[in-house]
Amino acid sequence: MKLRVSVATLVFALGAGAGLIGDRCHVITGTTEYLSASHRVPFLWSSPIWFPILVAIATVMLAELRLHLPAVRSTVSVRHGLAGVAAVLGIYATTALLHASPATPITVLISALAAITWCVLGDRFAAVCGALAAVVGVVVEIGLVAADVFRYTEGSDGLFGVAPWLPALYFAFGVVAALVGEIEAEAATPGR
Structure with missing residues (x-):
């Protein structure tokens, strides 16, 4: 593992906290609703306890993955993170606020915001992390929807039960998780 344990713990906490905030936005606006199957475990704020843990693990795994890919940048800083x-978080909140909008315009908007996030903060290897997050995250959510753990509101469920803009949200998340890994690499470089 290239991430130091102390940093991995911080990245874990960052992922869990951001996941809780984003999920809270979705729950209070009705974008998503947890069903009775999910109420068998304790909740933290508006989320079942497993949700922030999954997001946190994904954040650490993507940050670690980026450190194993070539050309880790030395020009990124905490400010970029x-x-x-x-x-x-802004993209997540936007999906919550606009979830009742027609699917095509909101998907275009969220995709554009994800692309801007990558263009400004990522590199080609962050795009790999983003694509991996988009595929795995969406497949996991489709499985959870199929298992009746939660559901997306009607009109926001056009992609096998999940929102059509969800891949773009996950892509942006993967790009930023990769960036966090690079920031750790920069901070750990001797003499800096």
């Missing part, structure tokens, strides 16, 4: 986290 803060911008990335803010971008993902």
Whole structure:
């Protein structure tokens, strides 16, 4: 593992906290609803306890993956990481606020915001992390919807039961998680 344990713990906490905030936005706006199957476990804020844990693990895994890919950048800083986290939370909140909008315009908007996040903060290897997050995250959510753990509101469920904009949200998340890994690499470089 290339991430130091102390940093992995911080990245875990960052992923869990951001996941809780984003999920809270979805729950209070009715974008998503947890069904009775999910109420068998304790909730933290508006989320079943497993939700922030899954997001946190994914954040650490993507940050670690980026450190195993070539060309880790040395030009990124905590300021870039803060911008990335803010971008993902902003995209998450936008999906919550606009979930009742027609699917095509909101999907275009969220995809554009995800692309801007990648163009400004990522590189080609962050795009790999983003694509991996988009595929795995969406497949996991489709499985959870099929298992009646939660559901997306009608009109926001056009992609096998999940929102059509969900891959773009996950892509932005993967790009930013990769960026967080690079920030760790920069901070751990001797003499800096």
